[in-house]
Amino acid sequence: MPSGIVHSKWSKRLLGRSYSYVHRHMDAPAQGALKWRHRVIRHNPFIHPVFYALKHKRVGAGLACLQHIIQDYYVLFLTWIIMLLVSKLFGFFLFALGVTLGAIFIITFFNFLFEIVWVTPHTLISIMWKGLKKGVGFR
Secondary structure, three states: OOOHHHHHHHHHHHHOOOHHHHHHHHHHHHHHHHOOOHHHHHHOOOHHHHHHHHHHOOHHHHHHHHHHHHHHHHHHHHHHHHHHHHHHHHOOHHHHHHHHHHHHHHHHHHHHHHHHHHHHHHHHHHHHHHHHHHOOOOO
16 A cells, blocks of 8 residues: 555645545445444455444445555555556556556455455354354344
């Protein structure tokens, strides 16, 4: 991930607000609705809001997390777009496109693998364990 300085610079240019301001205002609704720590929201952004939205019918929490992720990763996507534009000028566009698509594929594949192998079972076990501790029966 880029440093906070890079985040803050682009955040001010694109959004007119500092990085910390945007994060505070995106974290607050997500944390309040999901009742999970920032670390979980930030690194497992899609699976937890889906479970929560299905359980409590609160789609706004999922949207808040998605908005947070867009804020976190737009610098990365912006860097890739700039790399493609510069490579077009210097004649190695296909190479840069291949590198970009390869990076997107690798990141997506490992993120998917992480979600399937760790996050989903862990979340299901956590939800069931909380239900058992409260004495809630499963039907």
